[in-house]
Structure formats: structure tokens, C-alpha cells
């Protein structure tokens with residue numbers, strides 16, 4: 001264009017118009033970004049804009065330092081609300097919350113419905129408080145609303161109704177100030193693949209405002225505390241699931257925030273790593289008393305090990321709240337008894353193998369079909385007649401198992417092995433059934449071990465059922481067996497121990 005016309009480079013029809021357009025756009029987008037950052041993250045409606053204008057979040061924190069508490073009569077209370085939940089609600093709403101660093105006031109979240117689904121009340125009128133040094137555990141099934149509650153506390157989601165206060169800062173009107181006190185470990189590790197463990201900690205320490213001269217100490221302290229020192233220089237994508245989880249929790253705790261929110265912190269960890277993590281969390285909250293921890297879990301064991309108070313959520317509502325002991329005393333209607341018998345002894349096993357072997361070689365008493373089976377199993381008729389086949393070589397077919405069961409006086413027991421129905425006795429019966437179908441036989445020592453284990457467990461079963469009427473079998477994992485004993489008058493824990501001890 002320059003070659004063919006007399007226009008200058010910055011003339012309107014050369015680059016002038018484009019430069020002006022970009023200039024206006026830059027200013028426009030700057031204010032749009034600013035607006036989106038300051039306005040509530042929920043859908044903008046004229047009513048919400050008006051509400052936001054009234055609250056004016058940019059005016060500073062003073063307007064929200066003293067939260068206004070609704071009177072309890074204004075709140076939506078469910079008629080079937082549990083007494084402890086109601087007491088907690090009334091306590092929080094009446095303002096008797098000394099030493100409380102976080103409280104929720106009728107917090108509610110409704111996800112709007114779409115064309116194909118109805119609106120979903122994920123969290124319904126949640127009211128409770130958490131004190132410094134407390135570890136509060138949320139328990140509940142999938143979809144109970146735990147993660148949504150935490151997301152509202154961390155500002156990821158905005159509440160539909162109600163609000164929560166963190167150090168007196170309202171999470172709805174002043175989410176940034178409220179968030180400043182929180183360390184958060186989300187349910188799914190939010191890590192950057194190519195950053196190393198150390199770089200993650202440094203990055204988050206900087207975001208949280210740790211000063212340069214303390215940076216190395218703070219990062220090193222977390223690496224040591226979470227046993228991540230040997231992985232410090234590994235990029236996060238190479239870490240195991242358990243170590244990723246450790247790093248996520250370490251990130252949440254960096255900068256020593258007074259409130260730490262952990263969404264299922266120990267998911268995917270092996271038992272040792274889990275214990276280790278529990279140790280770190282409890283040291284932080286209950287032992288040092290500095291930090292309030294809020295965690296969600298599916299494990300009652302974890303909640304019991306860590307939490308000073310537990311809230312159980314169902315369908316978005318808090319159904320009970322209290323210390324683990326309080327909940328057990330109020331709602332426990334049974335005792336759980338787990339019995340672990342001694343292992344099958346080598347001498348018993350050897351004896352049984354020998355007895356079965358002798359029975360098998362008692363040739364005259366066998367029908368012809370069984371002899372054929374024996375021949376196939378052991379390989380040579382000579383060894384059958386001489387009776388000196390090694391025990392390990394003998395493999396029992398279906399028919400032989402039935403005969404052996406009859407000899408040993410319990411044909412019913414072996415039927416569970418040979419029936420095609422799935423066998424879930426927990427004593428590796430399922431594997432044996434499969435092996436029987438797959439290979440046509442089970443080695444004698446393995447069958448004998450199963451038989452003796454079943455014998456032990458049957459003896460325990462009849463002892464428990466006759467000693468504690470109303471007891472129910474609650475599963476067997478191959479090493480131990482569980483029963484539920486009815487919790488009633490006249491059957492205290494001491495009675496159960498006494499009875500077991502006398503019959504040990």
C-alpha cells in the first residue's frame with residue numbers, strides 16, 4: 001500500500017483504525033475482567049447486581065466484621081431434625097459461639113435444573129460451627145453434599161441461600177478475605193504435571209505470601225513432615241497416587257493456615273501411608289490446637305481416628321452431629337464382634353491329608369467310576385494300589401470331593417464348593433470352586449486346609465449363635481469372621497468379653 005499510495009503508515013485507512021480498535025478493546029476487556037473478578041461468580045441477574053451494589057465488596061472488610069445473625073424463627077427448620085443438629089443450630093443462631101473460627105448459617109446450595117433434569121438441592125440449611133483446634137469430619141454417602149459444602153467454603157461455588165463466616169468474614173460478600181485463612185486439598189489432586197514436588201510447594205508458598213527468606217525453611221519443613229524429601233525433584237506426574245495425595249495435603253497446609261479443608265485426604269493411600277497422614281493431621285489440629293481441620297471421608301475408622309466431632313450428611317442435610325463416642329452411644333444398636341481363629345496347624349493338616357489318602361486307597365469300598373477318577377488324578381494304577389502316591393500329587397475331582405465330604409460326615413459343606421452358584425464363604429471357597437471348574441480337580445492339601453478352616457469357622461458360628469441369641473453373621477474375610485450382637489440390656493461389653501474368655 002505504501003508503495004502505491006501517499007498514505008502514511010499510521011493513517012486511518014492503513015493501521016490507524018486497527019490500532020484505535022485494539023486500544024478501545026483493551027480498555028473494554030480490562031473493565032470486563034475487573035467486573036467479573038469483583039462480582040459474585042453466580043449468574044448475573046438485575047436482582048443480584050442490585051444486591052451486590054448494596055453490599056459494595058470494595059468498601060473494605062469493616063461492614064462484615066460483625067455478622068448479622070438471623071433469629072432462629074426466620075430459618076427453615078425441618079420438623080424431623082435430629083435433637084443434636086437442632087441444638088447446634090440454635091446455639092449458632094443465638095450467637096453463643098465463643099472461640100469459633102468458622103460457622104455456617106443455613107447454608108444452602110441448589111443446582112439449577114436443565115431441560116432434562118430437575119433442580120437439585122445439594123446442601124440444605126446447614127448450620128454448625130467449628131472451633132480452633134477442632135477436627136470436624138463430614139461423613140456421608142456419595143452425593144450427600146459434602147464436596148459442595150466445602151466448595152462453598154472455599155469460594156468455588158456460591159451459596160444459593162445462607163452463608164458462612166470465616167474469622168468473621170462473610171464468604172458470600174467477601175470471599176477473598178475469607179479465603180485468605182483457608183488451606184484446601186480438593187478431592188482430585190490439582191497438581192501441575194511437569195512441576196516437581198519442591199516447585200509445587202514453592203509456588204503455593206509464594207501464592208500464600210511466604211517471604212523469600214523463609215521460603216526454603218517452609219518448603220523443607222513440609223517435605224520432611226510429609227515424607228516427600230526423597231521425591232522432592234520428581235515431576236508430579238511420576239508420583240504414585242498416595243504421594244500425590246500427600247503433596248496435595250502438604251500444599252493445603254503450607255503457610256500454616258488456621259483452617260485446613262481436606263476433601264477425602266487419604267483416598268488411594270496404602271494403610272501405612274494412611275496412618276502416616278492421620279498422624280500429621282492429628283498433630284496439626286487436636287494436638288497442637290492451632291488449626292481447625294474440616295475433612296470429608298467415607299471411612300468411619302478415619303473419622304474416629306481423627307475427628308473430635310463428626311457430622312453425618314444424608315441428601316444434603318446434616319442428620320446427626322457430635323463426638324464419635326456420643327454418636328456411638330446414641331445410635332449404636334449393636335456390638336460388632338470380630339473373631340480371628342488361630343491358623344490351621346501343620347500337624348492337623350497333615351493328619352487330615354493322611355486320613356483322606358487312606359480312605360481313597362481303600363480300593364474295595366469304591367465304585368468303579370471313582371477308581372477311574374483316581375487313576376486319572378494320580379496317573380498310574382500302580383501307585384494307587386501301592387497307596388504310596390505323594391499327598392501333593394493327589395487332586396480331588398468333583399465326585400471324589402462328594403465322597404470325601406460324606407466320609408468326613410458333612411456332605412452339605414462340600415456342596416458349596418461343587419455347586420456352580422457363586423460361593424462367598426470368604427474362606428477361599430470361591431477360588432476353589434473356580435479351580436475345580438477350570439482344572440477339573442483340587443490338590444488334596446488345599447482341599448484339606450479349606451476343610452479344616454471351615455470346621456473352625458463352623459464351630460465359632462454355632463458357639464456364637466447359641467451364646468448370643470439374635471447375633472447375625474456379618475461376613476468373613478478368610479482370616480476373621482464378624483458378627484453383630486444385639487445391644488440390649490443384660491448384654492454389656494464386659495459380659496461378651498467374659499463369655500468369650502471363659503470359652504477361649
Ligand SMILES: Nc1ncnc2c1ncn2[C@@H]1O[C@H](COP(=O)(O)OP(=O)(O)OP(=O)(O)O)[C@@H](O)[C@H]1O
Pocket residue numbers: 111120121122140141142143144145146147148149187
Ligand atoms: N455442578 C453440579 N450440577 C448439578 N448437580 C451437581 C453439581 N455438583 C454436584 N451436584 C449434585 O449435588 C449432589 C451433591 O454432590 P457432592 O459432590 O457435594 O456430593 P459428595 O457428598 O461430595 O459425594 P462424594 O462422596 O461422591 O464426593 C449430588 O447429587 C450431585 O449429583
